Amino acid sequence: MRVCIVGGSIGGLTAALVLEESGHTVDVFERSPQVLAQRGAGIGLLPETSRYLTDVAGVDIDEISIATSSIRYLARDASVEHEVGHAYRFSSWNTVYGRLLGCINRESYHLGHEMVSWEDQGDSVTVSFADGTSCTADLLVCADGVASSSRERMHPGLAPRYSGYVAWRGMVREADLDRQVLARLDDAITYHVYANSHILVYPIPGPGGETAPGDRSMNFVWYRNYLEGGDLTDLLTGRDGIVRDVSLPPGTVADRHVSEMRAHAAARLPGPIASIVCAAAEPFVQVVYDLDIPSMVSGRACLLGDAAFLGRPHAAAGTAKAADDAWALASALDSCPTVDEALSGYEASQILVGRGLIERTERIGRRSQTENSWVPGDPDLIFGLRGPGQ
Numbered sequence: 001m002r003v004c005i006v007g008g009s010i011g012g013l014t015a016a017l018v019l020e021e022s023g024h025t026v027d028v029f030e031r032s033p034q035v036l037a038q039r040g041a042g043i044g045l046l047p048e049t050s051r052y053l054t055d056v057a058g059v060d061i062d063e064i065s066i067a068t069s070s071i072r073y074l075a076r077d078a079s080v081e082h083e084v085g086h087a088y089r090f091s092s093w094n095t096v097y098g099r100l101l102g103c104i105n106r107e108s109y110h111l112g113h114e115m116v117s118w119e120d121q122g123d124s125v126t127v128s129f130a131d132g133t134s135c136t137a138d139l140l141v142c143a144d145g146v147a148s149s150s151r152e153r154m155h156p157g158l159a160p161r162y163s164g165y166v167a168w169r170g171m172v173r174e175a176d177l178d179r180q181v182l183a184r185l186d187d188a189i190t191y192h193v194y195a196n197s198h199i200l201v202y203p204i205p206g207p208g209g210e211t212a213p214g215d216r217s218m219n220f221v222w223y224r225n226y227l228e229g230g231d232l233t234d235l236l237t238g239r240d241g242i243v244r245d246v247s248l249p250p251g252t253v254a255d256r257h258v259s260e261m262r263a264h265a266a267a268r269l270p271g272p273i274a275s276i277v278c279a280a281a282e283p284f285v286q287v288v289y290d291l292d293i294p295s296m297v298s299g300r301a302c303l304l305g306d307a308a309f310l311g312r313p314h315a316a317a318g319t320a321k322a323a324d325d326a327w328a329l330a331s332a333l334d335s336c337p338t339v340d341e342a343l344s345g346y347e348a349s350q351i352l353v354g355r356g357l358i359e360r361t362e363r364i365g366r367r368s369q370t371e372n373s374w375v376p377g378d379p380d381l382i383f384g385l386r387g388p389g390q
């Protein structure tokens with residue numbers, strides 16, 4: 001089959017590689033005019049996200065991620081209030097994206113192509129781009145992310161729901177950190193949970209993908225509540241005056257908000273964690289949304305990854321869900337006699353995965369951000385796509 005994929009991030013790239021592996025002819029169309037650098041920051045790396053790289057491309061998992069062996073909670077005075085042995089892997093968005101991009105035939109990865117519409121002809125679909133070009137394929141895979149125009153077309157008016165909080169994020173090179181700070185955070189994901197908020201810190205590859213101790217970075221993700229309306233809009237009004245709705249990239253957050261965030265960190269967070277937050281040169285913001293949709297398929301078009309279901313980040317499963325959708329789609333196309341049956345099977349299985357993730361991450365977020373009922377050691381908190389640790 002000829003497959004057109006819209007969106008060239010981790011979901012779109014994984015779909016392209018897995019479908020190519022199944023023998024399909026694939027083209028990826030990404031609206032960004034240049035490769036997606038600077039979308040950095042850490043990701044909890046679940047097996048689904050790295051499956052193509054490790055199982056097909058033969059990449060050594062230690063080259064693209066850092067293993068940690070415990071989950072640690074620090075109290076306000078930086079003493080350890082809870083610690084349990086648990087193995088996780090962490091990587092960075094740039095590292096995974098860069099490796100996937102290195103696997104794809106670059107002639108089939110088209111930058112600077114923004115899809116503006118598509119027309120379904122029954123057994124084919126024609127996609128039109130902003131530059132006036134078009135592509136006709138047997139199947140359109142829409143991997144166009146959180147603000148997906150494809151989802152809006154399939155489900156008009158069904159917009160992501162603001163969760164009530166955002167994630168402040170940032171990274172610092174280990175080399176720029178005090179040794180005592182690093183020792184407190186070593187070999188672990190480290191949490192601090194306090195009034196209507198929580199923060200987590202973990203090691204990730206350095207800006208060039210370095211995984212050796214000393215060359216890596218420390219990454220923080222700090223969930224903070226902002227009221228919908230003026231409070232949130234004020235935060236999302238960047239230093240350039242532009243109001244964004246999904247994220248404020250590094251370098252765009254207004255100085256007064258960065259100053260407030262650092263002052264709050266110094267006053268309220270355990271010392272080692274505050275050191276990371278205050279040292280991050282260009283902290284940035286991602287708004288946390290939920291979205292459940294009634295269907296993922298329309299004719300010969302299907303949604304994949306964040307374009308379909310949007311779960312909160314608390315299971316570290318966003319890229320895993322996108323990659324899992326890609327594998328499920330390829331498997332359905334391989335095993336079903338017709339494309340329509342394959343798309344029905346894909347939809348039936350991945351709707352369950354998406355809904356389960358949304359329910360669980362909404363519950364976890366509520367415990368921290370509104371109910372203050374988060375209990376360190378609660379098994380529900382273990383990262384995983386299909387359930388804790390799964």
Ligand SMILES: Cc1cc2nc3c(=O)[nH]c(=O)nc-3n(C[C@H](O)[C@H](O)[C@H](O)COP(=O)(O)OP(=O)(O)OC[C@H]3O[C@@H](n4cnc5c(N)ncnc54)[C@H](O)[C@@H]3O)c2cc1C
Nearest residue numbers: 007009011031043044115144145167305306313316318319
């Ligand atoms: C605070 C936070 C923490 C997170 N932590 C983790 C974690 O630890 N682990 C994890 O796995 N995930 C994590 N995630 C989630 C993860 O970042 C996303 O789930 C993942 O990036 C989704 O991938 P995607 O390919 O579906 O969409 P995206 O990465 O959003 O990509 C969509 C792409 O489509 C392109 N596009 C959009 N519209 C068009 C168009 N019309 N035409 C052409 N191209 C278009 C965009 O430019 C973009 O490149 C986190 C998310 C947040 C907010």
